[in-house]
Every structure is written in C-alpha cells, then in structure tokens.
Amino acid sequence: MTPIRVADLGVEPVTLAEMRAVLRLGSDETAEDAFVLALIASARAAVEAASRRLLRRARFRTILLGWPGDGLIPLPLSPLVAVERVGLIESNGDVTAVAAPVGLGPDPWDAPCLTIGRDRPSLDGRTILVEVIAGCGGDGPPVPEPLAQAVRLTVADGFENRGDGPEAGPPRALPPAAAGLCAACRRMRL
Secondary structure, eight states: OOOEEEEEOSOOSSOHHHHHHHTTOOTTOOTTHHHHHHHHHHHHHHHHHHHTOOOSOEEEEEEESSOOTTSEEEOSOSSEEEEEEEEEEOTTSOEEEOOOOEEEOSBTTTBOEEEEOSOOOOOTTOEEEEEEEESSSTTSOOOOHHHHHHHHHHHHHHHHOSSOSOOOSSOOSSOHHHHHHHHHHOOOOO
C-alpha cells in the first residue's frame, strides 16, 4: 500500500521572487529564472525526503485489498489534510463511490493515519480506493519556518555550486545547515 501522487495542488514553499531576493539577483537578471525554479523544486523534494514531511499540497491515491481489522490505516504522508474520496474498484475498473466512514486519525502531523468506522460495505471481490489530500499550505498547516529555510539554503547552495568548481567528492542532497534544520523537524518512524 504505497500512496501514489495523483496531482500537485499547492505552490512551492518558496517563491521565485523570494529566492531572487535571497540570491541578490537584480530585476533585470531574468536569465537565471528557469534554473532557480528548477532548484526550488529539487530543493523542496530533497527537504521533503530528509524531513519526511510534505511541503506542497498534493492528492494521493491508495489501493487497499481489504478493510483493516483494527480500523487504522497508517500512511507515510505528513501532514494529512483531508479524505478526498473513498470508492470500491469493480473488476472491470469502474469506481463506485461509497459513504464509508473514513476520517483522519487524531494526529495528522506526527502520526498520520486514517480511521475506518464499523459501517464498512462488503467488498465482494472488489478493492478499496482511498484518495487523500496531504501537505502543507492551502487548507493544511503552514510550512514550518525551519523547513522553508532549509529549502532556501539548498537552493542557494545549488545556485553557488552548480558544477563549475573543482570536484570535491560526490554530490550532496542537502548542505549541512539545511540537513540540520531537516533533522530537527524530521518525522520519526520505527
């Protein structure tokens, strides 16, 4: 049961204008804008991986083969924001919407999970489709400032060290200062 990203719904946690100010690029220096936008997206992805938190809202789809016995579905998506839809997938691929009592667990930030009520429809050979909204921004919680700063530091590092210097070793995903900020906000798991 691996959640699949279906659609990105939010905006990047750091804007192009904000990064242009951090990098001290003049208003007439727009040749680097596409590069800075690519750095913002890759820095966000690196910070998300290091912190195990989603910094941009997105819709995710999960397929279940059966209802969980304990009524809990743990998800590796933090923070969970909403349950978008629940349906049963027929053998021909059609999805039938159901009003199954699916809700967010008690702590969508540190222990993201879905709760399933007892009024579950029988599956009769069908599988369960659950779509959720997860991530910071929009209706969700704001991006934590340490993680936004980690994105800024990672973009600045990528902008300054774009491969035109002497090779000093393997490429790194995050500069040390950004890695430290991510570690402080990292969602732990067993």
